[in-house]
Structures are given as C-alpha cells and as structure tokens.
Amino acid sequence: MLQSKSFVRKTKQGKVLKVVREHYLRDDIYCGASICKVCDTKVARLSSSASTILVLDTNVVLNQIDLLENPAIDDVVVLSVVLDEVKNKNLSVYNRLRALCSNTLRKFFVFSNEHHKDTYVKAMVGESPNDRNDRAIRVATNWYQHHLGGGTRVLLITNDKENKRKATDEGIFAETVETYVKSLGQPNLLDLVVHPTSEDVSMEDVEDLRPSKRKVIYIEHKPMSEITAGLHRGIYHQGKLRVNRYNPFEAYVGSESIGDEIIIQGRGNMNRAFDGDVVAVELLPKEQWHEGKSLSIAEDGLLLKEIYGDIKIQFCVLDSSSHTKGCMSMRG
Numbered sequence: 001m002l003q004s005k006s007f008v009r010k011t012k013q014g015k016v017l018k019v020v021r022e023h024y025l026r027d028d029i030y031c032g033a034s035i036c037k038v039c040d041t042k043v044a045r046l047s048s049s050a051s052t053i054l055v056l057d058t059n060v061v062l063n064q065i066d067l068l069e070n071p072a073i074d075d076v077v078v079l080s081v082v083l084d085e086v087k088n089k090n091l092s093v094y095n096r097l098r099a100l101c102s103n104t105l106r107k108f109f110v111f112s113n114e115h116h117k118d119t120y121v122k123a124m125v126g127e128s129p130n131d132r133n134d135r136a137i138r139v140a141t142n143w144y145q146h147h148l149g150g151g152t153r154v155l156l157i158t159n160d161k162e163n164k165r166k167a168t169d170e171g172i173f174a175e176t177v178e179t180y181v182k183s184l185g186q187p188n189l190l191d192l193v194v195h196p197t198s199e200d201v202s203m204e205d206v207e208d209l210r211p212s213k214r215k216v217i218y219i220e221h222k223p224m225s226e227i228t229a230g231l232h233r234g235i236y237h238q239g240k241l242r243v244n245r246y247n248p249f250e251a252y253v254g255s256e257s258i259g260d261e262i263i264i265q266g267r268g269n270m271n272r273a274f275d276g277d278v279v280a281v282e283l284l285p286k287e288q289w290h291e292g293k294s295l296s297i298a299e300d301g302l303l304l305k306e307i308y309g310d311i312k313i314q315f316c317v318l319d320s321s322s323h324t325k326g327c328m329s330m331r332g
Helices: 058-063 080-089 091-102 129-148 161-169 177-183 187-192 224-233
Strands: 002-010 016-024 052-056 076-079 108-111 153-157 173-175 236-243 250-255 260-265 278-282 296-298 313-317 326-330
Touching: 052 058, 052 129, 058 080, 058 091, 076 080, 076 091, 076 129, 080 091, 080 108, 080 129, 091 108, 129 153, 129 161, 153 177, 161 173, 173 177, 177 187, 224 236, 224 278, 236 260, 250 278
Parallel strands: 052 076, 052 153, 076 108, 153 173, 260 296, 278 313
Antiparallel strands: 002 016, 236 250, 236 278, 250 260, 313 326
C-alpha cells in the first residue's frame, strides 16, 4: 500500500520544484508477541507468560528511562513514532532505549507502527505534530488490544492527562507511571519514578514537555515604540534590578523618576531577569502597595527579559494582573 505526499518549494535559483514523498505501508509487520496466533513467533521478543504488555508514550521514555532500565519493567512495546521522537529530543536517552531494545535478556520490542497499514495515521487539518503522534500511539495501542484478543492486557503508560483521557474514551487501558509501578508491589521501584518538581502536583498532573504541549507562561512582548512612549509619559519607571543578597526571592529597582526603590517579590516576578539588568516597571495601584522600606511594591507582575547578541539593557513592564505589559531591549 502506498501513501504519497506532494508539495512545491522554491529553489535558491528561483525555480519552483515539485517534491513527492512516497510512504509505503505493509501488512506483514509482526507484533512481537509470543502468544500471537497470526504473526510469525520466530521473531517474537515479548514473553509468552506476560499478563500485561506495556506501550509507552514519548514523555514516559524521556523522563523515566532510569525506571525502564530496571529489570522489573519488561514486555514493553516501543513504537517507531516514539523512537523517532525520543531521538529528536534527547540522543542520550535514545541510545539507552536502543540498548534496551537490542538486549536479548530484556523483553523490549520495536514495532514499526508508522509503516503498518493498520496503525499508520495521517495528520488531520489543524492538528499539531505532537497531537498527531499521540493519536498514532493510541491507534497502535488499540490495534494491539484487538490483535492479541483478550488473553493479554495491553496497557498504555502516559502521564499526559489529555492523552490518557482520550485513550480511556476510546476504550484503551491507560495508567500513569506511578499508578502502574504501585501495582507491581515493589516499593523500591518508586524511588526510580521521576516526580514533578512541585510537591503538591500529582503524577496525574505532570505536563507534557514537548514544545506544543507546554502551557504559555509569558505573553508576547510589546513593541519597543510602545515601551519608549510609556517611559516618556511616566507610566513606566526605569531602574537597575538588584537582588537581595540575603533573600533571592526579593529584588529592588531603584528609580530616579520616583526617587525611591520598588520592591519586586518572588522569583516568578523576577523571571529571567538577572541582578544588574536595567528594567522598566509599571507600578501597581496604591491600594495594592505593601508597607516596607520602599515607597511602593510591584508584587504581582511578571518580569521578562530578552537579550540579542551583546544587548545588555532591557526594559520590561509589570502590571497588577501578573501579565506583562511589554518588554524591549536596547544596546547598553
């Protein structure tokens, strides 16, 4: 079966060139399970006594490679789409995963889902590459469930809440890493599970680390002309950021325009700004000022920074809703 994709591009000489890429799909790619009655079991890597076969998503591999290297984790299907993503994200983890797949003592099997006619998926209109790959993982997992029948449970391991929800809605068994490890009854394995940095976030809430999956933390910077106008109109106050040597979560901006210091509290509010950077701050309304050694406090803003080449001075703006009003940089 042949899938083709064509597009046109312009060469350096200015000529328009049509490019056609052919993608061949096959129906003779084996599943790797010893209990399979359809595929050739001579190339099987998964054990015949396996009660559960694991299918991993990309971020589980990227974040939990130490756990996967433990002998307690076996009978794992590594999809080619996951292998390709890991290779593009982290070559070191990719090499470790490849070593697991080539180790004859371990039960890791690489399934070429991107070349199987029943598991290959086309990207839908408006679908991001990561969402398409997540869908491909779910399609392959669902195919394994139906291909092997009810004799062996096929379990998708993912910490992505949305991916897990969609898998459940599609009738696919899915669990988080921590839930599955706890079910093994080996407490020592929990020490290998990579937990989120925030202690009040459960493994269910671990975010996908791929670019299109990340939450937007910083809004787009305002244009330089708008920041300059704000400084001239007295809306913004320029000064040098100084971090408290005894408290890294507090900084001061000395401003000549108001003749006093503005206190910036919290690492989040000082985000990506370093001691000594020149910034511009918009003051909070007076009713939100806190008493202290300074005249006013900008407590709830975001402080962003951007450096281009040898640009040193930056102008950034804070506001009361923790949204950046703008940021610009200029040569110092």
